[in-house]
Amino acid sequence: MLPLNATIVQINEESPLVRTFFFDFQFETMEPGQFVMVWVRGVDEVPMGLSSKNSITVQKVGEATSKLFELKEGDSFGLRGPFGKGFSLPSEGEKTLIIAGGVGAAPLAPYAEAARSAGSEVHTVLGARSAGDLLFEKRFAEAGKVYISTDDGSKGTKGFVTDVLTDLDLSVYDRIAVCGPEIMISSVFRLLKDRQVLEKSEFSLQRYFKCGIGVCGACCIDKSGLRVCRDGPVFSGVQLLDSELGKYARDASGRRVKI
Ligand SMILES: Cc1cc2nc3c(=O)[nH]c(=O)nc-3n(C[C@H](O)[C@H](O)[C@H](O)COP(=O)(O)OP(=O)(O)OC[C@H]3O[C@@H](n4cnc5c(N)ncnc54)[C@H](O)[C@@H]3O)c2cc1C
Ligand code: FES
Numbered sequence: 001m002l003p004l005n006a007t008i009v010q011i012n013e014e015s016p017l018v019r020t021f022f023f024d025f026q027f028e029t030m031e032p033g034q035f036v037m038v039w040v041r042g043v044d045e046v047p048m049g050l051s052s053k054n055s056i057t058v059q060k061v062g063e064a065t066s067k068l069f070e071l072k073e074g075d076s077f078g079l080r081g082p083f084g085k086g087f088s089l090p091s092e093g094e095k096t097l098i099i100a101g102g103v104g105a106a107p108l109a110p111y112a113e114a115a116r117s118a119g120s121e122v123h124t125v126l127g128a129r130s131a132g133d134l135l136f137e138k139r140f141a142e143a144g145k146v147y148i149s150t151d152d153g154s155k156g157t158k159g160f161v162t163d164v165l166t167d168l169d170l171s172v173y174d175r176i177a178v179c180g181p182e183i184m185i186s187s188v189f190r191l192l193k194d195r196q197v198l199e200k201s202e203f204s205l206q207r208y209f210k211c212g213i214g215v216c217g218a219c220c221i222d223k224s225g226l227r228v229c230r231d232g233p234v235f236s237g238v239q240l241l242d243s244e245l246g247k248y249a250r251d252a253s254g255r256r257v258k259i
Contacts, residue, residue, distance in 0.1 A: 017059055043063055100140075104184070115175075223242060
């Protein structure tokens with residue numbers, strides 16, 4: 001698949017290190033949780049979740065994302081996708097719990113909206129380092145109830161999303177959707193396992209991608225060999241039992257890197 005040329009029509013500064021780039025067409029059939037391969041010309045092609053049908057929300061961490069931050073309205077990048085398996089949508093009347101940390105809120109904001117439109121009651125636990133880093137609080141609040149945690153206590157519960165989860169009755173939810181930094185995902189995974197709700201939980205994983213379409217094997221996870229780009233990036237909790245989650249990932253050369 002050749003990349004589509006996406007012209008930037010609007011840039012929102014969400015926080016000092018996170019920006020949303022809206023482009024000039026919509027991926028009408030995208031499932032929340034799916035990703036696109038973003039071709040930053042002359043630098044690299046990197047995976048990004050879709051934060052709406054016509055946007056990506058980017059945290060500046062390295063070379064490609066820094067180059068994206070230099071782009072202005074009217075500039076463009078290439079897009080392939082959407083690819084992969086997104087979050088399962090709830091049925092009418094089901095209760096959905098969303099657990100989002102940092103830029104992990106990006107693919108979960110459209111999921112909250114889609115779940116609400118499907119007739120689900122949506123609750124979100126939204127975590128970030130501090131109040132200024134909370135992403136899409138308004139979008140989650142429009143979909144339902146929001147619990148907030150910040151590491152520094154500047155808003156909501158002081159601590160991590162797991163501190164909020166400790167006080168919630170998780171048995172009332174039909175579905176639980178999780179995305180965030182791997183350290184957060186793995187502590188949420190342990191908590192959900194202890195509370196025996198893993199079989200109704202889904203987690204979005206990030207690994208180093210090369211092809212993005214299931215061919216090269218760069219993103220396979222141990223021990224199952226599942227490809228994050230094709231079989232995921234969203235996996236059920238049961239699929240991740242006895243996996244590398246929270247222990248290590250692989251770099252561009254395939255070497256293990258400790259999480
Ligand atoms: C399915 C999927 C969906 C993703 N969705 C999003 C999204 O919606 N928004 C978003 O901002 N990012 C997302 N990412 C992560 C994004 O692809 C990487 O942050 C990006 O590839 C980094 O490229 P870079 O060239 O800027 O950094 P590099 O130059 O490759 O790395 C620079 C430094 O940043 C560190 N780094 C690299 N990746 C990450 C990371 N994921 N988290 C923290 N540190 C990292 C590296 O270890 C290195 O030290 C997603 C990844 C996957 C696999
Ligand atoms: S990135 Fe090539 S198989 Fe997943």
